Amino acid sequence: MFQIDCPWCGPRDQQEFSYAGEGGIQRPQDPSATTDAEWADYLFMRRNPRGMHHEQWRHVHGCGQFFQVTRHTVTYRIESIRRMGESAAAGGESS
Amino acid sequence: MNNRYSIFSLARNALSHHEKWGRAWRSAEPQPEYDVVIIGAGGHGLATAYYLAREHGITNVAVVEKGWLGGGNTARNTTIVRSNYLYDESAHLFEKSLKLWEGLSQELNYNVMFSQRGVYNLGHTLQEMRDIHRRVNANRLNGIDGEVVNAEQIKRAVPYLNTSPNARYPILGSSFQPRAGTARHDGVAWGFARAADARGVDIIENCEVTNILRDGGRVTGVETTRGTIKAKKVGIVVAGHSGVLADMAGFRLPIESHPLQALVSEPVKPILDTVIMSNAVHGYISQSDKGELVIGAGIDSYTGYGQRGSFNIIEDTLAAIKELFPVFSRMRMLRHWGGIVDITPDATPIIGKTPVENLFINCGWGTGGFKATPGSGWVFAHTLATGEPHPINAAFSLDRYTTGYLVDEHGAAGVAH
Ligand SMILES: Cc1cc2nc3c(=O)[nH]c(=O)nc-3n(C[C@H](O)[C@H](O)[C@H](O)COP(=O)(O)OP(=O)(O)OC[C@H]3O[C@@H](n4cnc5c(N)ncnc54)[C@H](O)[C@@H]3O)c2cc1C
Ligand SMILES: [Zn+2]
Numbered sequence: 001m002f003q004i005d006c007p008w009c010g011p012r013d014q015q016e017f018s019y020a021g022e023g024g025i026q027r028p029q030d031p032s033a034t035t036d037a038e039w040a041d042y043l044f045m046r047r048n049p050r051g052m053h054h055e056q057w058r059h060v061h062g063c064g065q066f067f068q069v070t071r072h073t074v075t076y077r078i079e080s081i082r083r084m085g086e087s088a089a090a091g092g093e094s095s
Numbered sequence: 096m097n098n099r100y101s102i103f104s105l106a107r108n109a110l111s112h113h114e115k116w117g118r119a120w121r122s123a124e125p126q127p128e129y130d131v132v133i134i135g136a137g138g139h140g141l142a143t144a145y146y147l148a149r150e151h152g153i154t155n156v157a158v159v160e161k162g163w164l165g166g167g168n169t170a171r172n173t174t175i176v177r178s179n180y181l182y183d184e185s186a187h188l189f190e191k192s193l194k195l196w197e198g199l200s201q202e203l204n205y206n207v208m209f210s211q212r213g214v215y216n217l218g219h220t221l222q223e224m225r226d227i228h229r230r231v232n233a234n235r236l237n238g239i240d241g242e243v244v245n246a247e248q249i250k251r252a253v254p255y256l257n258t259s260p261n262a263r264y265p266i267l268g269s270s271f272q273p274r275a276g277t278a279r280h281d282g283v284a285w286g287f288a289r290a291a292d293a294r295g296v297d298i299i300e301n302c303e304v305t306n307i308l309r310d311g312g313r314v315t316g317v318e319t320t321r322g323t324i325k326a327k328k329v330g331i332v333v334a335g336h337s338g339v340l341a342d343m344a345g346f347r348l349p350i351e352s353h354p355l356q357a358l359v360s361e362p363v364k365p366i367l368d369t370v371i372m373s374n375a376v377h378g379y380i381s382q383s384d385k386g387e388l389v390i391g392a393g394i395d396s397y398t399g400y401g402q403r404g405s406f407n408i409i410e411d412t413l414a415a416i417k418e419l420f421p422v423f424s425r426m427r428m429l430r431h432w433g434g435i436v437d438i439t440p441d442a443t444p445i446i447g448k449t450p451v452e453n454l455f456i457n458c459g460w461g462t463g464g465f466k467a468t469p470g471s472g473w474v475f476a477h478t479l480a481t482g483e484p485h486p487i488n489a490a491f492s493l494d495r496y497t498t499g500y501l502v503d504e505h506g507a508a509g510v511a512h
Contacts, residue, residue, distance in 0.1 A: 019398075041347070048398060
């Protein structure tokens, strides 16, 4: 259990948020030129690291916004939080 | 098998005050090379080693474990065993396993305390009841036992369950699988370890795999904290850490690791002689032979390797149990813990080849793999020995995510455990 510092509302209990999966995944630019293997990679394959993870959360019981979080998956400590569109460099740790 | 356990060995050892029982398995030193190295001495890895030796005569095998044997999810789960899955592919796999469970204590000469006390999967809405009818019919077509029971019948079988029509989530009926039940989790790991060891398998604890060695797309061995071990074939069976091992071998998996918690109450006199699971209120409960209520529920939504979960999950779980059994509201909880479960997008395991030649993987059992321990080991041993999947695990390949042939058991199989 931990707190998350919503970039719009400030620190709130993790229970107010929903986890929205690995961040930074890009939909293939040209779908008709994309192979089955590339689709599978985009749809299903995940980094799932034991360590720093770049991920998305949504403040469902608050402002409703999606935003980016870099969190350690063993200690659960949050390294940085950024609004959508803000680059990793602006927020510190990249993954 | 030397050191056979029997009524006579029990009597003989009683004479020496049970101080002279021999070790159940050797503490093996890693050899430079094996035919097969299995990574992970959980129930699945140990069962794989046992069936490699027993079914395929392959005994030059090591099982390497980073901690102690059976310290992962095998020893952290709520031990529910059943085979009433909806789709044919899963039904065949889990039923193979259930059949092996039925003879396991005899076969291993080790009491795994498999108790066929039956499992109820409750329905609280009309839609759930329709799904239950569909699932029980599908099970019967696959030769798997099961029946649909109504609220009146459940009330007679489980008198303390709140079957009042005025409940917040009234129980309308349930599926019941009589051959389902529970088993002793540690006993399963120990029984397979002892039986595999007796056939010559080396079980090497405190030996963490740190790299997977390859040569031109083919596996050649593993790097461990106790040195390099060469191997003709390698099997990864590490549950929540599957992604970490795949990363060492240079490929990715459709898996995310999440904390899953369970808890037990103080021990009380026998009060619940079956297993109750509810999807709608989301909780499941049974009573151990020691008398503790064994309780579990859902995963934390975020990924994590911390082997601990959020307090709010415990709160939700106990709210669900109290909804089902108001009589348990004053029970004190003694312990709670977490395991790391390997969740796939279709809630179905991956058992087969990897992009690396002679490297095989058995993972993605998520919240429900304990019941599959013997069956998983049996099909994975076949896969390792022959290089090809058995017909029972052919559908569970990694490339189903590319072909689109998913086996989507989400929700289809009642609660996911
Ligand atoms: C709280 C909880 C409740 C559950 N309830 C049920 C239930 O009621 N019914 C059911 O069917 N299933 C249940 N499950 C799921 C079940 O426990 C698992 O699917 C199953 O036990 C997985 O078995 P395993 O042998 O693959 O994993 P594990 O027992 O976790 O074994 C994997 C082993 O690999 C080792 N390992 C990891 N990395 C390395 C490395 N680098 N080198 C060497 N070794 C390594 C680990 O230390 C571990 O011992 C539950 C799980 C949890 C956590
Ligand atoms: Zn907010």
